Amino acid sequence: MELRHLRYFVAVADELNFRKAAERLNVTRPALSKQIKDLEEETGLHLLERDTVSVALTDAGSVFLAEARAILSDVEQAVALAREAQDGRRGELRIGSAGQIAASFLPEALRAFRGTFPDVEVVFVEMNPPEQLEALAKNEIQLGFAYGRDTENVPGMSSLLLVRSTFGVSMSKDHPLATRRSVRLEDLIKQTVLCVGDEKHSTHRRDILAMFSESGLSPQATRQIVGFESLLTMIAADQGISFLPEIMDLRSTHGIVTIPLLSERAKVDFTMWAVWKAEGTSLLVRNFVRLLERNRPVVPPMAGVA
Known part of the structure; x- marks a missing residue:
């Protein structure tokens, strides 16, 4: 029949x-x-x-x-x-967690997406950025967020630059250096430097150590912190200093100040990217990426790039 x-x-x-x-x-x-x-x-x-x-x-x-x-x-x-x-007007869009850095633009993009595509359910999956690249490859999520310039060239992935900001030195508002208008790396070699991520995946630690190395310096101690919120808690408790994007305003929410870093040799740009599989991109993902592009912060050029 x-x-x-x-x-x-x-x-x-x-x-x-x-x-x-x-x-x-x-x-x-x-x-x-x-x-x-x-x-x-x-x-x-x-x-x-x-x-x-x-x-x-x-x-x-x-x-x-x-x-x-x-x-x-x-x-x-x-x-x-x-x-x-x-047509991308119904279904489920699974996205990796974006972290606090996305608070300035992601809520507005989500509101716009919900208004335009009310029958699409957006589901956030808690995982670290390096885990998101693996989850994308396994089709466990459809869109993720990653940090670092290397993200632009991940095989099989498409990407959109969302945020670019210079790293500053982040510390408790009660830290002895917190009243400075700027600091140099030489001022920080006796500090405990806190890095986010595990030993296997921490691009944060890699970038920080490279910054010191390029200046011929080395921090006295580093400490690995798993989870960004835990990192902020440790900084606020004056358990060490770290390097975070200057674009983040953490004073009112966490009691953390971020001071510009003066360095003649080393200066690291923080970049945040939206990432998705290049092959077979669904309209759900394309529609959401368009709204991310429309709502992302103004992105200044890389240091040394015209």
Whole structure:
């Protein structure tokens, strides 16, 4: 049994006339009669009483008609919903967590997306940026966030630059250096430097140590902190200093000040990217990326780049 059998039967039941039903379906009357006969033979049901003058539904035909209408309605709705999903207007968009750095633009992008695509459910999945690249490759999420210039060239991924900011020195507002207008790396070698991420994935630690190394210096101690909120808690508790983007305002929310770093040799730019799989990008992702691009902060050029 195929859907056309149901459509043909419903048309005959509506018209109670084979000629009119055939005209409505744009088929010949003999072809329609054959389809109804095939339907009855396949189901083993006597659905219509018919003679040369009239057509009437049997009891079985009346029950079958109600169910056929329901099936055709369900199929029509399924096609409509699938078309909405194909067009990026319905479905689920799984996104990796963005962290506090995205607070200046992500909520507005989400509001705009929700207003335009109310039938798309956005689900945030908690994971660190390096884990998000792995999750994207495994199709566990559809869009993620990553840090560092290397993100622009990850094989098989497309990316959009969202934030660029110079690293400053972040410390508790009660730290002895907190009243300075700027600091040099030489002022920090006796400080405990806090780095976010685990040993395997920490681009933050790598960038900080490279910055010291390029200046011929080395911090007295470093400490690895898993989780950005934990890092902020440790800085606010004056358990060490760290290097965070100057664009972040943490004084009012965490009691942390970020002071410009003076360095003739080393200065690291912080970059944040939206990342998604380059191949087979869905309209859901494309639509969300467009709104991210529209709502991202103004991005200044890289240091030393015209």
